[in-house]
Amino acid sequence: MSKAISVVVIGRSLNQQERTRLRSSSQTPLAIVAELPNAPQVLDELNRLKPQAALVLLNGELNHSFQLVERIHQELPDTAVICSSEDNSPDVILQSFRSGAMEFLRQPLVESEIAAVFAKIEQSAVRPEESHLGRVIAVYASKGGCGTTFVTANLAASLARLSRKRSCVIDLNLQAGDQPLYLGLEPNYSIHDVVRNFDKLDDQLLASYLTQRSKYLQLLAAPTEIGKDEDVRVEHVTRAIALLRAQAEYVVIDPPRMLNEITISALDAADDLILLLTLDIPAIRSAKRTLDIFTRLGYDRGRIKVVINRYTKTPEFDLKQIEKVLETPVFGTISNDYRAAISSINVGEPLVLSKNQSPVVQDFSILASKLSGIRPQTEAPTPQRPARSGWTSIFGSKK
Template identity: 30%
Template sequence: MQNKPVVIVLDKNENSRKVLMSFLQDFDLIENIEVYEDYDRGFENIKKQNGEAIVIVDITDIDSDEFIEKVRLHASKLIITSTDYSTNTIVKALRMGAKEFLPKPIIKNDLLRTISSLINNDYSEVYSQSKIITVYSNKGGIGKTTLAINLAKELEKVTKCKVALIDLNLQLGDVSTFLNLNPTFDVSYVIKNFINKDEEIFLKAFERYKDSLLYILSDPTYIEQAESISPQDITKLFNELKKVFSYIVVDMSSNIDENSLKILDLSDLVLFTTIVNVPAIRNAQRCLTLFNSRRYPKDKVKIIVNRYIESDDIKIEDIENTLGEKIYWRIPNNYFTIMEAINKGICVSEINSNSNIANNFRDLAAKISDDIIEKTVMQYRV
């Protein structure tokens, strides 16, 4: 049986320290409870626990960001509390790596449920849920692969969660070329041989990007292997991926066939990518009509304008009027940085982390993860 964990509470309010203490004392899954008014002293203790302790930090009266970032490095099982439970505060707490946010006054059952799920490593109860984010366009050469790769890398950096990048452009995948990888396994091999394995074994099927939390699965080596993949296989693969990764970023072809439709149907978020020219926008219109006919929820599809140039004749408002949808994000045109990244087989942020395009991908990743957390928080609140 695993050791019972220590719970460390940091709270400046005397009354709530007493209340928390009384709640936690009734809980026999815990070894010891240590309560601090002085956050620096509490932090010294957290550092000694080798990441094993359950840490509860109240952020009501503290200027939280820097302190929480520090705590997070030494405590993976972090619960944040506050009397301010606006959506902004909750999203911020979860962004900083808290496993759960508990509004004050704390309800005993909520506290005990959260601690049980942290002890059992069962995060199904807490906010973090796996999401499939697919980059799609029904036109080729629009920047899907570029976006998928750089978004996946930035999501991993911003969220510090495990992210998978899956190349489901089954016949003409570019991910391994763009990242200069020589993968041992590919999508079709994983579907045949790596389903229902332990996490440790499953992860071996992926190429890990430079020791980061980004794991990559490439397209099949031979066209015949790609042809043998069915929509049922896609479902099977996604179910496995969801057990292990917080974010699954999918690159795919611009075809509309039964596999593509399966990928799009199963995605939580479709980043529909276009560029600013009349044929691309006409195509976008057709594709949005298709999504409508498949009754995708309203905020499932987000429109991204790639290679955006401020001085373009066609303005963002013109595109929005034509499509009848808001543009979610614009990615600037920066051919040289992107080509340099592709030629060197690395991500854009590794060429120049201050370039307009690197900043743009980082901000997009932050926005997407915030939007996902916010949506999940709202669902919990209903």
């Protein structure tokens, strides 16, 4: 699968229609890694992210925008600058190219023009080895209780174990995030600290807000206090994702079920969009509806991976039938083992990190391997952390 072209949008946030057009028009998938205002910190951010393309939406004082284009062109020669404006007079286009833009897109954005521009960038772009871009995986289910939180925690742990690289969970269930329970953590910081210190946020500050399960497994928790969720906005989420993907190999997101702006911004940023369902009529119907919505949002089918949780072979629902109904192949299955799942949650230890022989462990290993392209190896046993008792998860541990 071709790796996405990383794009940073500068000037203002995209509206939903622009986002959809960008996503659906280009042959090569685009990863919109950040949306930044035209502010002084923009160059620092670009130097850190080293995107393949910078889409500068010209607005406000035009000279100010052109100066920025010039500086990007000089300081980041491997980043292709695309200018875009509603004003497509010869003057504006000429000035864009003189400042160092490689391409110009008029607004409203036109699909065929986007396709042509990104095809050129794809051909000419240098993909610098040193610019790290971790993989973002969102696990989404439109119906409650399908196991999103369980799958996110275990998939992240499985990826960390398989790759021996950093895997970070983001809990976007802002009102009631359960990831700390599933991962056995007691966060002192959360995404609310990202909001509080957004002006000075950089990769190091963000790293200090992560809760460590191990060297390779971390969590950016949902707000721990009631009412703090209301302050979280799209730009906080997209920035946190962009900064995390620059430092972790995998960023695995547990988004809320409701398809609001925040959920969509997380799904937009994902390289792999796991659509999770269980084998029952309401979940299958709901998954079908979600696939229709994803089509309307312009999501490329290649990004969407249907995964069946709590899977047992039944004559009523065979996988071929499901694929026919959803018009999408089934990417993976996770076996049904309630006893193993619930006991891992109760002791706060991801099942895949325990000694449990449940088939679920093997299923996660296969899923992680398919997503990462890394073959599972026979592993040396890793030291086990003592699991906490079920009661500490409810009442907290004595400090």
